[in-house]
Amino acid sequence: MTITRRSLMIGAAAVPLVATIRHAGAQSAEFNYKYANNLPISHPMNVRAQEAVDKIREETSGRVAIQIFPSNQLGADTDMLSQVRSGGVEFFTLSPLILSTLVPNASISGIGFAFPSYDQVWPAMDGDLGAYVRAEIEKANLVVMDKIWDNGFRQITSSAGPIETAESLKGMKIRVPVSPLWTSMFTAFESAPASINFAEVYSALQTGIVDGQENPLAIISTAKLYEVQKFCSITNHMWDGFWFLANKAAWEAMPEDVRAIVAKNLDEAAVNERADVADLNATLKEELVSNGMEINEPDAASFREKLKDAGFYAEWKGKYGDEAWAILEKAVGTTLG
CATH class of the missing domain: 3.40.190.170 (Bacterial extracellular solute-binding protein, family 7)
Structure with missing residues (x-):
């Protein structure tokens, strides 16, 4: 799937209808979870998250239904961080720099002018640096997916x-x-x-x-x-990303095989979203001009x-x-x- 400016705008216009269709009958699912974030529905993160949500529902035979709440619909970042900790929402994506208000060392990946390019970012975040940060996040009683999503160089x-x-x-x-x-x-x-x-x-x-x-x-x-x-x-x-966080109690309420399906699809969506952001960045300067x-x-x-x-x-x-x-x-x- 290729994300273009046109598809972004179409996606934004279609969201009320799409949300109604895709989440109709969600109450019949065994696990009805909410995913909150601060980005417009047209951003690649929400486009790929919706794909993941659809695949999760299909591959769990309807047991897991996740509804997306974009654009701070459920509160500002700091509010939603509190909600994912308390269980008010089950999933939340957040910049490691903002997460540092709870997990101080999470922000280390955002040190100014640390990463020269993406050639250093992904080996680091999929490697030792990402593993270190995830371990720090887990100490705060949150579950975090393996793959960080891309926000981009700022x-x-x-x-x-x-x-x-x-x-x-x-x-x-x-x-x-x-x-x-x-x-x-x-x-x-x-x-x-x-x-x-x-x-x-x-x-x-x-x-x-x-x-x-x-x-x-x-x-x-x-x-x-x-x-x-x-x-x-x-x-x-600075480079910035989004860790995909889960409330620990809600995560552990799902059987292990179901958790594996959810994690697999969210991590695959993260990798696809990275490519989308890279494609967008190649054209956005011209569009902003x-x-x-x-x-x-x-x-x-x-x-x-x-x-x-x-x-x-x-x-x-x-x-x-x-x-x-x-x-x-x-x-x-x-x-x-």
Whole structure:
């Protein structure tokens, strides 16, 4: 399946009907579970999740019915994290950086300018670094799938002007997700970071509460942030993904063979979603320009140097610990800081 801008928009328009059809009769299932996330229904994550949900229902002979609640329908990220812990929702996808409010070392994969490209990301997250983070998550009494979904390399948008160097960020009012790592990084840049849940980002940009924000291109596009932002700078300042989390009691309520079917399909969907995001990223710059954005591609050197000089890397190495930091540096193939 190929995800295109056109299919994204068709998917968004069709969701009320699709949801009604696909979840009709869900009450007859043995396990009726909810999956919540913060992305538009048209984002590749929700498209692939719906495919997985359909396959799970088929392969479990109707025993497992999962209903998708996109776009923060069940609350902001921090609310939904509480809900998946308490059992209010059974499944939830969340950035490891926001998850770090509960599992501090989960955010290590988001260290600024750590990953040069996807050539380092997937071997790391499917290998030792991902295994380390999953073990940390499980200590918090959550179940996590093996494969992390892609959110993408994050870029900075602004209403004030392009970001050319680290100096461009000085004094900028920028929205960041609710996570200590983001706040720390943009404080090191001498910006004025404001932690705002994603559900409120569009209005915060529209009303000028903040000058800009940072997100992967797919989110900038599907959330239509180009309507309230003029400039997009391809900084690639951090890579971000989504761990697929499950409430432990709800997960263990399913028999082992059923759990295996659910996990297999969710992990397969994650790998397919990664390819979708890669395909989208190849075309989104042109589409954002067609929607009125101006795009520039600054060099990363001044940004990394600024973080190093501000003590950002040294601070976070101390917070994560030597063991975790060594796993990260081995994965990214460079010495940070």
